[in-house]
Amino acid sequence: xxxxxxxxxxxxxxxxxxxxxxxxxxxxxxxxxxxxxxxxxxxxxxxxxxxxxxxxxxxxxxxxxxxxxxxxxxxxxxxxxxxxxxxxxxxxxxxxxxxxxxxxxxxxxxxxxxxxxxxxxxxxxxxxxxxxxxxxxxxxxxxxxxxxxxxxxxxxxxxxxxxxxxxxxxxxxxxxxxxxxxxxxxxxxxxxxxxxxxxxxxxxxxxxxxxxxxxxxxxxxxxxxxxxxxxxxxxxxxxxxxxxxxxxxxxxxxxxxxxxxxxxxxxxxxxxxxxxxxxxxxxxxxxxxxxxxxxxxxxxxxxxxxxxxxxxxxxxxxxxxxxxxxxxxxxxxxxxxxxxxxxxxxxxxxxxxxxxxxxxxxxxxxxxxxxxxxxxxxxxxxxxxxxxxxxxxxxxxxxxxxxxxxxxxxxxxxxxxxxxxxxxxxxxxxxxxxxxxxxxxxxxxxxxxxxxxxxxxxxxxxxxxxxxxxxxxxxxxxxxxxxxxxxxxxxxxxxxxxxx
Numbered sequence: 496x497x498x499x500x501x502x503x504x505x506x507x508x509x510x511x512x513x514x515x516x517x518x519x520x521x522x523x524x525x526x527x528x529x530x531x532x533x534x535x536x537x538x539x540x541x542x543x544x545x546x547x548x549x550x551x552x553x554x555x556x557x558x559x560x561x562x563x564x565x566x567x568x569x570x571x572x573x574x575x576x577x578x579x580x581x582x583x584x585x586x587x588x589x590x591x592x593x594x595x596x597x598x599x600x601x602x603x604x605x606x607x608x609x610x611x612x613x614x615x616x617x618x619x620x621x622x623x624x625x626x627x628x629x630x631x632x633x634x635x636x637x638x639x640x641x642x643x644x645x646x647x648x649x650x651x652x653x654x655x656x657x658x659x660x661x662x663x664x665x666x667x668x669x670x671x672x673x674x675x676x677x678x679x680x681x682x683x684x685x686x687x688x689x690x691x692x693x694x695x696x697x698x699x700x701x702x703x704x705x706x707x708x709x710x711x712x713x714x715x716x717x718x719x720x721x722x723x724x725x726x727x728x729x730x731x732x733x734x735x736x737x738x739x740x741x742x743x744x745x746x747x748x749x750x751x752x753x754x755x756x757x758x759x760x761x762x763x764x765x766x767x768x769x770x771x772x773x774x775x776x777x778x779x780x781x782x783x784x785x786x787x788x789x790x791x792x793x794x795x796x797x798x799x800x801x802x803x804x805x806x807x808x809x810x811x812x813x814x815x816x817x818x819x820x821x822x823x824x825x826x827x828x829x830x831x832x833x834x835x836x837x838x839x840x841x842x843x844x845x846x847x848x849x850x851x852x853x854x855x856x857x858x859x860x861x862x863x864x865x866x867x868x869x870x871x872x873x874x875x876x877x878x879x880x881x882x883x884x885x886x887x888x889x890x891x892x893x894x895x896x897x898x899x900x901x902x903x904x905x906x907x908x909x910x911x912x913x914x915x916x917x918x919x920x921x922x923x924x925x926x927x928x929x930x931x932x933x934x935x936x937x938x939x940x941x942x943x944x945x946x947x948x949x950x951x952x953x954x955x956x957x958x959x960x961x962x963x964x965x966x967x968x969x970x971x972x973x974x975x976x977x978x979x980x981x982x983x984x985x986x987x988x989x990x991x992x993x994x995x
Contacts, residue, residue: 500950503527504771505546507559512543512575514557514767514849516949519544525572535572540930541767541849541913543575555580558770560802562855575851582852584800584838586831587824592816595808597868601779603786604963609756610748610971611906612685615713619755620685621906621970622923623746625655625739627691628682630705631663631698634722638693641732648737650744653688654979655736658921658986664698665995675700676876677988679708680902682717686922688746689716689739691732696723715742748972754788756970757879759900759908759922760863761795763893765841766913767849768929770859773911773945776927778865779959780909780966785867785883792879792903793864794889794896796826800837801854802861806886811868818872822888829991840891844914863911875989879904893918894987901986907970915940919978921986925969926977927962942969942977 505513505527513527519538524531527546538544543557549569554561563582569575612620625645627638638657645655658681662674678700682690694702702721709717718735722728760777762769781791799806803823810816830837838853850856870883876899879885889899897908897920907922913929915937928934931946943965947953953961968974978984 504949506557506771509559510556511547511549512545512555512557514771515540515542515544516768516771532572535570536574538574539849543767543849543851545569545571545573545575547571557855558858560805560854560858562801562858563852576849577846577851580851582838582854584853586837587827590804590807590820592810592813593808594813597809598866600786600867601782604783604960606964606967607753607787608750609753609967611751611755612688612746613749613751614685618685618904619751619906620687621972622654622686623688623743624653624686625649625689625691625736625743626681626684626687626921627655627657627693628678629657629659629663630678630692630694630700630702632659632661633664633695633698634693635659637722637728637732640729641691641693641736644729645733645736649740653740653743654982656921656982656984658984660986660988662988662990663700666699667993667995670990670992671699673876673990674988675705675708677898677902677986679705680876680878680904681921681986683709683712684901684904684921686906687716688743690718691735691739692717692719693732694719694721696721752788753784753967754882756784756907757790757792757903757905758784758966759897759903759905760791760793761893761896761900761908762798762860762863762911763918764912764914764916765845765848765850765856765859766929768946768949769850769911769913770862771929772948773913773927773929774859774862775955776945776948776958776962777863777909777911779955780865780963781863781884782865782867783959783963785865788882790879790882790885791864792873792885792887792900792905793861794887794900795860795891796822796888797830797837797840797853798857798860798891799823800827800857801852802857805861806864806869809867809869811870811883815869815872819869819886822872822886826888848913863909873903875899876902890989892987894920894985895989897921897924898986898988907966909966911945917978917981917983919976919981919983919985921984923969923976924978925966939981940977942974
């Protein structure tokens, strides 16, 4: 017999607020820690209410951590949100290194393999699609036209996608490097059975320099089209695509160890349940995969602000700690260079869902990293090479963060959401809802419902095992994600400088 659904929850032992897991009415009496508290006003699902009197300036605690300071006196049973709670975040900080013992790893999962594509360079893909990558925004429409023309020539089960973007010319310094580097990483991604690189011919991101960035690539899987050199660039492009289709059509899935999986961790449209359901579920998956020798990667650096010390405490060694500190402070400095405060977050949708401050958002966001040690820290555009949990420099923006996860080598991105989004990246973007109502209302967006963790129908251990198997099923091609079925796939590249 299923347990009764939870209606409210105190997360941390020292917390002075609790979270409504369902809409609660004014006058309703809740019992927490043996105390009966009468709610002074309605509390919407995902929002917080006070458990004890909180004085002006006193820290509000959630997850056993401060999520800001009270701006006025708050009585027990009173709603706690933007009207009486404010962030305490500021600029760069100094941190001290303390080597903490790592928690015992979870037992390695019983399923230790998946079905994927082994590439010539030894990497593994979970899809065998055709990709068209423009080196410059000037040929975006050519790339999209080639997709429309060629779709009817594809065999069942093979997809073709163009990845338009506005860059590749009139950029300087890091912006140019970011554009060229991200596009080159995508061009050699193991999920692509074949790639057509489309250039104009006069851009800064020249075809010759782009080819040099690819290194020792598999020439049988990549074709290059320079539009200005062709009499009929469309016909030449179609000819190249037929060659790539025929080559990719000979590939077959084979059994591969799960240690070859690299999975990106992302959230978007978060709500007050994100840090209670979907993000801990993703964290459980991360712990299970890394225990089996696989790799996970967490980005969205601004959504670590306020929770960064928890990640620093899990650094595998002093070098990883120092690079985590550098990543955090460099990203704070990026805000400050542009005369912006570091806490300009959460979004309006986050606030409507119950998240008040960036500290609160970050403490929920970092749950996706589970409990395992942080093994490596990467700069924007770097490639994964260390098994275990990695941190990757990147913003919180859904499109930019998902793109840099794919460029780092992630074959799949796990994406939790409480508000919902149809978005998908270059790689399968598996959506996990924080609440069951969203999963029921948007089945064309949501792949997996983590909301049942508060319904009493499953424990985190039970659902974690089920979710792990579901991800491997997705990686093996047995499940097509919603973004794949809807053909919602796009990229975005980080920009920080001058456009000529």
